[in-house]
Amino acid sequence: xxxxxxxxILKSTTELEISGQFDTHANVxxxxxxxxxxxxxxxxxxxxxxxxxxxxxxxLLTTSADSANPDVSVTGGTFSTIxxxxxxxxxxxxxxxxxLSVAVKAPEPPVGSDPQDPPGFETYTWCVNRTVVAPxxxx
Numbered sequence: 001x002x003x004x005x006x007x008x009i010l011k012s013t014t015e016l017e018i019s020g021q022f023d024t025h026a027n028v029x030x031x032x033x034x035x036x037x038x039x040x041x042x043x044x045x046x047x048x049x050x051x052x053x054x055x056x057x058x059x060l061l062t063t064s065a066d067s068a069n070p071d072v073s074v075t076g077g078t079f080s081t082i083x084x085x086x087x088x089x090x091x092x093x094x095x096x097x098x099x100l101s102v103a104v105k106a107p108e109p110p111v112g113s114d115p116q117d118p119p120g121f122e123t124y125t126w127c128v129n130r131t132v133v134a135p136x137x138x139x
Contacts, residue, residue: 007133023076027106032056039096054081093132
């Protein structure tokens with residue numbers, strides 16, 4: 001459970017598509033923001049990474065029962081955005097992608113005599129190694 005990044009897609013010599021899946025337990029209020037850094041194995045990239053943000057609008061989120069625990073709901077959706085390819089990355093280049101998602105979680109129902117908790121922010125950070133890939137071919 002938690003967000004994931006796909007492999008960056010080389011859209012052109014000047015653009016990369018960054019996409020992935022956002023998942024969290026419970027319901028989400030409003031939009032989800034996914035901020036990210038792409039750090040290629042290029043000189044200077046550690047001090048000047050490619051930085052971007054994807055917004056997953058509330059209307060694109062779906063909520064369903066967790067397959068492992070039907071009493072728990074899971075809210076999720078896919079995100080995608082385009083960023084500049086200022087390090088001239090090509091298919092096969094290795095990159096490190098670091099992400100931070102921010103969502104407002106709906107209040108959980110009261111348990112027993114405990115009062116209902118208010119809505120709250122959920123942040124999640126993750127980091128993965130990925131490889132730049134070519135766009136999928138259409139038949």
